[in-house]
Amino acid sequence: MIxxxxxxxxxxxxxxxxxxxxxxxxxxxxxxxxxxxMYASNGVGLAAPQINRSIRLFVVDSLQIIENLEEDEKKDYPDDKGIKQVFINAHIVDSAGDEWPYNEGCLSIPRVREDVYRPEEVTLRWVDEQFQPHEATFNGVTARVIFHEYDHIDGKLFIDYLKPIKRRLIKGKLDDITKGKVSVDYKMTFYK
Incomplete structure (x- = not known):
């Protein structure tokens, strides 16, 4: 069911x-x-709040990003093999490394993409779909997707990281999304 x-x-x-x-x-x-x-929407991650459930659950498939990198891009993420993983009750233990920019978008904020700076690594503690506990460190694009989805379960959005001038520049687009004046090729629900 989509x-x-x-x-x-x-x-x-x-x-x-x-x-x-x-x-x-x-x-x-x-x-x-x-x-x-997530797949029907061409996403690489999806958090439960994005489907109107305020629970600490998100899914990530960064394999599809890693597999589609050009050869010259793969050198930028040598240790990132990608993952396909369910994260339940996730909590960040640590983050490390230099912050680096990446052009992020979000299924809940269609047609808006901006460079966001995030740390290179994230260490996360979570349980999987069988409620088995895990703790692991992720880096590269996988860490980026995890940070993005984790923000959703903490009530944050990628646009929160933008400088005020950038926020003002995209305000019209955000207002249009809020009013349902956006066309996408997946199902959306708007708050009235």
Whole structure:
């Protein structure tokens, strides 16, 4: 089942999401539907708040980015093999490395892309879909996608990292998204 993506302006995107337990109703179906929704929307990550669920759950498939890099780009991410992973109740343990720019976009903020600076590495503690605990460090593009999706479960958006002048320059686009005046090739839901 493909869920509609929650558009910028919906309050769920600004809430800090809650941890869940293994008894969360329909969790396995929810995860399967999140993967389906993410791929149908041509995304590389999707967080539960983006489908109107304020829970600490997100999925990441950075394999598709790594696999599609040009040969000369692969040298920029030598240690990043990519992942396809479910993250439940994730919490950042540490971040490290120099901040570097990458042109980010978001399914909830269509037609807006901007350079965002983030650290090179993130260490995360989470449980998987069987509620087995994990802790690992990710780098490169994979770390970037994780930081982006993690922000969603903390009520943040990539545009929050932009300088005020950039925010003013995209204000019209953001207002249009909030009003539903945007055309995308995936299902969206707008806050009225």
């Amino acid at each position: 869920y509609p993506i929650v558009a910028y302006g919906h309050p769920v995107l600004r809430k800090v999401a809650e941890d869940i337990t293994p008894e969360y109703p329909g969790l396995q179906d929810l995860i399967a539907n999140m993967w389906e929704t």
